[in-house]
Amino acid sequence: MSEETPRQSTIFDVARLAGVSHQTVSRVLNDLPNVRASTRVRVEEAIKKLRYVPSPAARALVTRRSRTIGLIATGGPEFGPSTTLLHFNAAARQASWSVFTANMIGSEPNAIRAAISAFLRQNVEGIAVMTSHQSTVDIVAGMELTIPLVALEATPRTGITTIGADQYTGARRAVAHLADLGHREIAHLAGPPDSVDAQERARGWRDELSARGLAARIVGEGDWSPSSGYRFGRECDLDRLTAVFVSNDQMSMGLIHAITERGRSVPADVSIVGFDDIPEAAYVAPPLTTIRQDFEQIGRDMLDALLARINGEQRTASPSVPELIERASTRRLAAGD
Known part of the structure; x- marks a missing residue:
């Protein structure tokens, strides 16, 4: 006899346990005002006890926001871009944002446009582009999106927030x-x-x-x-x-x-x-x-810049300046060399 899967708690379960309405639970979940401190504590304790996880779709209906980001990443598995991507995603998770990622080796225009269209259908609030191909950024920029766009690129571009090293x-x-x-x-x-x-x-x-x-x-x-x-x-x-x-x-x-x-x-x-x-x-x-x-910092900076744009802030960031690390593969030429 198969074992039944435990039923997932709902917002109504949380409301019953906390002795409040489900609308009050929703206000606590979305950090909205007009909730008494004591009520907020009861709701948070009920959420913890029931291990309730709100669905992104339900939260979006209340807040009109999806808290999702689209990420286009092109190229091979080089250390730098891979590290930047990992820390971008880690920073997004820490900020309670979800990331839809489209990885592709090349920069085929139709594939990039299809990925962007899929992001828009998922109601993403912003898009990040991590690529070594100039053509990829050109394609995305040419779509004239109405949501914020951040690109991993050290050279400034009109209409796009660029983040990267100098x-x-x-x-x-x-x-x-x-x-x-x-x-x-x-x-x-x-x-x-x-x-x-x-x-x-x-x-x-x-x-x-x-x-x-x-x-x-x-x-x-x-x-x-x-x-x-x-x-x-x-x-x-x-x-x-x-x-x-x-x-x-x-x-x-x-x-x-x-x-x-x-x-x-x-x-x-x-x-x-x-x-x-x-x-x-x-x-x-x-x-x-x-x-x-500093690829780790670049990833975090990209996420910060994108969220700032999503929140209506016009933030500019100067490219970080890489440093020289001197080891044994260079030497001073002697006289006569």
């Missing part, structure tokens, strides 16, 4: 570090051309070299993966450079492996600076000098 300044710090160590031939391994972050890091590389009267001669293009860093390392002219600024840590690891395979050494022959400071960066051989982003 990729440009971080890149300039990486190149400045290498130049201060005496390097004059500093190559760059860039990220995908559709990535705003990759574009900003490449721009920072060029501008810092230009400010120091140095030429931006050697540039490669990767896809954020270690294999693309490895390919660049197998193909680049190691006799023409002494340092490489790499657009992320994973490509840096592939590059170090390729340089070692070719009988050269990091940093004795080539100094490497990465970007992101993923957990593995401190434990590769040699430990990687890199630019650290």
Whole structure:
């Protein structure tokens, strides 16, 4: 004989136990005024005793709010975006908001528009976009939504709240570090051309070299993966450079492996600076000098900015500035090197 599933408590059960009307329970649940303190305590004790969980649909009917957010996330499982997403969701749960997430590898326009349409049918109050593809933000922005929109992007956009790290300044710090160590031939391994972050890091590389009267001669293009860093390392002219600024840590690891395979050494022959400071960066051989982003804080900042917009606040936030983490993959050039 099968065991019966216990009946879930309702708002009417809470009302009977607390000795109040179900409308009063609803006012307590939604933190509305005009409820006596003693009554509020009785209702809260009844909720706890019955382990009552109000349904989102019922709460929305009372408050006219869904307390839900839509989240578009595109790209592969890179450490930075994944960490930002996790902490965005954690902050949302802590603030008692639900998140509907649409994950997709690419940025196919019809798929993105379909996801946004599904969010709107679910009555979301705002949408966040986490992507390395500029085209994804362009598509969402082009839909002219009437609800708040926040995007993970360091460059400002009209009509969209953007949150992120200052990729440009971080890149300039990486190149400045290498130049201060005496390097004059500093190559760059860039990220995908559709990535705003990759574009900003490449721009920072060029501008810092230009400010120091140095030429931006050697540039490669990767896809954020270690294999693309490895390919660049197998193909680049190691006799023409002494340092490489790499657009992320994973490509840096592939590059170090390729340089070692070719009988050269990091940093004795080539100094490497990465970007992101993923957990593995401190434990590769040699430990990687890199630019650290606070992905956890970015996730929380995105949620805060979106909720502020939902609540009618016009909040602006300056991009955080990544910091240089110096390890053993860079060295100062000696006279004559």
